[in-house]
Amino acid sequence: MTSILPYAPEEEADVCLLLEGTFPYVRGGVSTWVKQIIEGLPELKFSIIFLGASREDFQTPAYEIPANVIHIECHSLLDAFDEPVKSQRQWFRSRRIKASFDLNDELHDSLRRGEVDDSTLKGFAQVMGGEEPVTENDLQHHRFAWESIRKQYMEAPEGLDFNHYFWTVRSMHSPLFVLSAIANQAPPAKRYHSVSTGYAGFLGTLLKQKTGRPLLVSEHGIYTKERELDLAQVNWIPEEYDPFRVGLNDQMSYLRQVWIRFFKSLGRMTYATTDELFTLYEGNRLRQLQDGADESRLKIIPNGVAIKPYAAVRRASDAPVPPVIGLIGRVVPIKDIKTFIRAMRVIRASMPDAQGWLIGPEDEDPIYTDECKQLVASLDLQDAVIFKGFQKPAEMFPQIALSVLTSVSEGQPLVALEGFAAGIPAVTTDVGSCSELIYGTTPQDRAIGAAGAVVPMASPTEFAEAVLALLSDKDAWQCASEAAIKRVETYYADDQMIDAYRDVYQRHSGMGQIFSSEKKVS
Numbered sequence: 001m002t003s004i005l006p007y008a009p010e011e012e013a014d015v016c017l018l019l020e021g022t023f024p025y026v027r028g029g030v031s032t033w034v035k036q037i038i039e040g041l042p043e044l045k046f047s048i049i050f051l052g053a054s055r056e057d058f059q060t061p062a063y064e065i066p067a068n069v070i071h072i073e074c075h076s077l078l079d080a081f082d083e084p085v086k087s088q089r090q091w092f093r094s095r096r097i098k099a100s101f102d103l104n105d106e107l108h109d110s111l112r113r114g115e116v117d118d119s120t121l122k123g124f125a126q127v128m129g130g131e132e133p134v135t136e137n138d139l140q141h142h143r144f145a146w147e148s149i150r151k152q153y154m155e156a157p158e159g160l161d162f163n164h165y166f167w168t169v170r171s172m173h174s175p176l177f178v179l180s181a182i183a184n185q186a187p188p189a190k191r192y193h194s195v196s197t198g199y200a201g202f203l204g205t206l207l208k209q210k211t212g213r214p215l216l217v218s219e220h221g222i223y224t225k226e227r228e229l230d231l232a233q234v235n236w237i238p239e240e241y242d243p244f245r246v247g248l249n250d251q252m253s254y255l256r257q258v259w260i261r262f263f264k265s266l267g268r269m270t271y272a273t274t275d276e277l278f279t280l281y282e283g284n285r286l287r288q289l290q291d292g293a294d295e296s297r298l299k300i301i302p303n304g305v306a307i308k309p310y311a312a313v314r315r316a317s318d319a320p321v322p323p324v325i326g327l328i329g330r331v332v333p334i335k336d337i338k339t340f341i342r343a344m345r346v347i348r349a350s351m352p353d354a355q356g357w358l359i360g361p362e363d364e365d366p367i368y369t370d371e372c373k374q375l376v377a378s379l380d381l382q383d384a385v386i387f388k389g390f391q392k393p394a395e396m397f398p399q400i401a402l403s404v405l406t407s408v409s410e411g412q413p414l415v416a417l418e419g420f421a422a423g424i425p426a427v428t429t430d431v432g433s434c435s436e437l438i439y440g441t442t443p444q445d446r447a448i449g450a451a452g453a454v455v456p457m458a459s460p461t462e463f464a465e466a467v468l469a470l471l472s473d474k475d476a477w478q479c480a481s482e483a484a485i486k487r488v489e490t491y492y493a494d495d496q497m498i499d500a501y502r503d504v505y506q507r508h509s510g511m512g513q514i515f516s517s518e519k520k521v522s
Contacts, residue, residue: 013188049203189213217278307493324355341375344384350468355385
């Protein structure tokens with residue numbers, strides 16, 4: 001564990017945020033949202049438990065830490081759990097460990113059937129932290145673990161290499177022991193708030209079981225869907241021993257399916273534990289229900305942006321619109337930067353002075369970044385596609401005409417709303433809530449007009465055509481700009497979002513005196 005703000009024993013946080021791969025070390029829309037929540041509720045004290053894959057994920061904070069954050073601790077999920085190997089006498093320490101493994105098998109069977117209730121959750125709490133818990137050493141060395149894994153392996157397709165299966169099971173379960181240790185040592189908080197399911201959500205489940213304090217969960221994107229997209233592209237899952245392509249789709253191997261089932265199980269346990277579950281828009285809500293969420297505990301709280309800072313950089317109605325398209329986001333596969341690059345070739349054929357700016361961190365996936373730069377060079381677009389690195393959006397908006405996204409997955413992209421506040425229309429792929437943001441939801445919302453255009457995923461030509469339609473018609477661009485401003489001011493102001501979460505924390509406190517009677521003024 002690394003602490004950049006040490007825990008003071010006499011202090012108890014009002015809210016402990018459980019964050020996986022986001023604030024304060026990784027830039028992006030979710031991190032910006034976390035910072036908004038903390039700064040928007042100065043009357044509350046926050047602590048943060050950050051989960052990263054390795055220690056390299058939390059070297060230097062990417063954000064200034066708000067003054068009302070009293071503790072931050074960081075954990076690597078891939079670090080070896082520091083547990084001594086048991087002696088021969090301890091190895092056969094008790095028949096109770098056999099009962100723990102039997103219970104573990106029963107719980108996994110119930111998860112595979114999609115059955116999660118309070119007894120399931122209590123059962124996992126007992127297995128991970130009860131009187132005779134299963135440990136990581138047990139998983140690696142105990143004969144009961146081998147029997148359990150061999151039993152599950154016998155249900156796999158014939159021909160699957162056992163060595164690969166064993167290491168898959170070990171790899172996916174090892175972080176759970178890290179999470180159990182974190183839960184046992186976590187500083188006290190009045191309520192826990194996880195900003196995803198996955199490992200952070202499972203940590204919330206353990207903390208809720210251990211402390212009895214409320215657990216809240218907010219999902220921006222659907223964690224299991226995003227992991228499925230990630231797993232479809234990774235090359236560390238062996239294929240040569242795994243020819244059985246069944247289930248999720250024709251390209252998803254059996255071991256990939258095992259990983260997906262694992263993340264779905266973590267999600268179901270988180271959904272079953274949380275006191276309230278939040279998402280950004282209706283499409284996500286429907287997916288959460290499909291994945292097992294309780295409708296009575298599920299609510300929509302849209303993203304919000306601070307209007308004034310972006311309003312200050314709006315372009316005058318008679319000002320020229322530069323032929324510059326800005327994609328503000330991380331250079332990672334889920335953003336499908338390659339489609340943006342290919343679309344720029346089409347755009348340049350009709351508008352030779354057009355430029356496409358990639359505005360965002362390039363260090364999260366260096367291999368993918370190199371591939372994108374090689375694609376730019378192969379298409380001879382070095383003077384058309386510019387890698388700008390991380391920049392402050394408010395400084396970029398006055399220099400671009402359109403804010404664009406070519407993503408294969410999004411929730412409710414905050415950068416599009418920030419662009420709207422600055423009067424910048426958007427062109428996006430048809431993912432997440434992008435269609436709702438650009439065209440509206442209710443009849444009153446749709447009457448505002450289109451704030452840009454939505455196109456299919458992975459279609460450079462259609463994307464380019466939508467961009468050219470707006471760049472080549474000043475009146476169309478102006479109408480889209482006005483619609484963008486009106487929509488964000490009407491439905492997506494940050495004070496609405498902050499007030500909603502203030503009410504959420506109030507409901508799950510029983511300690512109303514900690515809330516100031518004065519709300520922060522934007």
